[in-house]
Amino acid sequence: MLNKLIYLILFSLLINSPLQARSTETIVIVRGNGYYPPNEMMDADQQLSGVHIDIVRAVAKLLNMPIEIKSLPWNRALHLMEKGEADAITHIGKTPEREKFALFYEGNTLSTTRNGFFILKENAADFNYTGELQQLTDNTIGTINGYSYGIAFDSAEYLNRDTGTDTEEVLLSKLIRGRFPIAISKIDRIYFIANKNKVRDKIIFLKPYMPGVEQYIAFSKVLNHQKIGLKFAAALSMFKTTLQYRQILAKYGLQVNDSSEP
Known part of the structure; x- marks a missing residue:
């Protein structure tokens, strides 16, 4: 498994390299349209917010990567990923079936839920x-x-x-x-x-609870987004060492190494 140090090295190598041709366009990120506090939700002004959303936007900005986040019924979001009609998906757990169409890189973990x-x-x-x-x-x-x-x-x-x-x-x-x-x-x-x-x-x-499940932003395997996914993973790993990351967690009442969230 790639560790954080390797992702930081990858980031330094990739930050100035061009992405694949498709990533020069807007990267379409899909998500389930449910209410998932504190990770993904609508705020008082009916704007999409949450820990995952703020992190993804911050990392995309760091990479100068234009993104569009679309909220859809969960099965519809999965379908678009399976068909190669979306570039990435958030708040998704890794399963053997999903690994057929999505890339799950360790550095792209957004949170761990129980x-x-x-x-x-x-x-x-x-x-x-x-x-x-x-x-x-x-x-x-x-x-x-x-x-x-x-x-x-x-x-x-x-x-x-x-x-x-x-x-x-x-x-x-x-x-x-x-x-x-x-x-x-x-x-x-x-x-x-x-x-x-x-x-x-x-x-x-009922106790004991189930083991924690890592939640990712996973990029499209169908669209061959390995390079984009690795670049995002390297940037996200670096971002998690910053004050801005800790401020995002604090904004939603969380902290680094929280038992049920990032």
Whole structure:
């Protein structure tokens, strides 16, 4: 695996070199159009903001790389990447299937998120979970359509999943209404939504949580964006050593080495 030092060396070699022909045009970056605080969301003025957005824009500016960020339904964003109709995608976890069409470079990690299983607090006595996924085989687990929750969960084909949900807001609502007894999602995001909707006291997360999942900006393998992806990774690795990076995290109440975010 390329470490940070190697990315810094790459950055020094690439910063003055031309990008591939397509990158002289605007780089189209797609993302899911959900509400993903603090990483990707609409601010009070209905402008796209968040940790990922600010970081991507800052690194693109450093590289003098014109970008356009498009918000789309998640499966549509994935489809455009598969077909080579988008240059990059944000807030995406690495899976073997996605590696067929997207480039996941270590230096292009935007954050690390932690998933967990949550249930209605009133049903806590029905679950005896100690971290073994086999303990959940008798339940239908609510999930977001098209999402990856890490290799351990994604590869557990013996689990029963309800995949008919597109956002965390709806996932939480369905759990509360009894559509399924248990669901999996990002811990901080569900707590944020639950607090906003005044239902925080109705749910609990089962422990232990799932392993952290790295979230990337991944560039198109279909469009042969290896050089662009490596250049961005080198610049992003360097950017993470700067005061500006720490200021972006602080803006959203985070800090370097936060347990659930960058």
